[in-house]
Amino acid sequence: KAGVTQTPRxxxxxxxxxxxxxCSPISGHRSVSWYQQTPGQGLQFLFEYFSETQRNKxxxxxxxxxxxxxxxxxxxxxxxLELGDSALYLCASSGTRATTQYFGPGTRLTVL
Amino acid sequence: xxxxxxxxxxxxxxxxxxxxxxxxxxxxxxQYFMWxxxxxxxGPELLMYxxxxxxxxxxxxxxxxxxxxxxxxxxxxDSQPSDSATYLCAMSEEGGSNYKLTxxxxxxxxxxx
Numbered sequence: 001k002a003g004v005t006q007t008p009r010x011x012x013x014x015x016x017x018x019x020x021x022x023c024s025p026i027s028g029h030r031s032v033s034w035y036q037q038t039p040g041q042g043l044q045f046l047f048e049y050f051s052e053t054q055r056n057k058x059x060x061x062x063x064x065x066x067x068x069x070x071x072x073x074x075x076x077x078x079x080x081l082e083l084g085d086s087a088l089y090l091c092a093s094s095g096t097r098a099t100t101q102y103f104g105p106g107t108r109l110t111v112l
Numbered sequence: 113x114x115x116x117x118x119x120x121x122x123x124x125x126x127x128x129x130x131x132x133x134x135x136x137x138x139x140x141x142x143q144y145f146m147w148x149x150x151x152x153x154x155g156p157e158l159l160m161y162x163x164x165x166x167x168x169x170x171x172x173x174x175x176x177x178x179x180x181x182x183x184x185x186x187x188x189x190d191s192q193p194s195d196s197a198t199y200l201c202a203m204s205e206e207g208g209s210n211y212k213l214t215x216x217x218x219x220x221x222x223x224x225x
Contacts, residue, residue: 004155031211033211033212033213035213035215041217042200042215042216042217042218043156043200043202043213043215043218044215045212045213045214048211048212050211055211056211056212058212090155090156092155094211098144098204098210098211099144099146099161099163099204099210100158100161101158101211101213102158103148103155103156103157104155105153105154105155106155
């Protein structure tokens, strides 16, 4: 069974731009969660989608948004990028058990 | 006070040593407790999870949860160089928000041959 895939793996943007990251979950998984990982703050929860609906949301500004498609693939968007948005963005998918979340390799975003 | 505290290390041990990794937390609503391992430039990989208090063993790994002290541990027996990685504890609440994991910052472990 293929794992969680994320594209692109690396991204360089400048301040003020926007970016879209993509995540394909494990086949059959309907829940997709997004996390931001930085050296200073560690892994922080952004949001979780299930069956195209946002079910949980973390404490991030509205510049961070996401969506999920009918095939469970998910995208997250960051608008008006700031230097502090430089991070590894991780996507995780899970089936019926929230305790078993499988992470992708992440997208490393650098904002210049 | 952060919800989950984890000593970042780094922790360096010789091969074959017993490793003890720990986290403390403040949110008494946490019911699910997980340990992830993250190699450099990779996503976290789930090692073990425990529901509520108690112990769980899987091969060389043992997870312990003490809810009365709000303290969780991961023990690695007979540590191997391949265990060198960052170990992250994670927790979540019961019910609808249990897909939202709260992580510790991770402990960097190096096992020396």
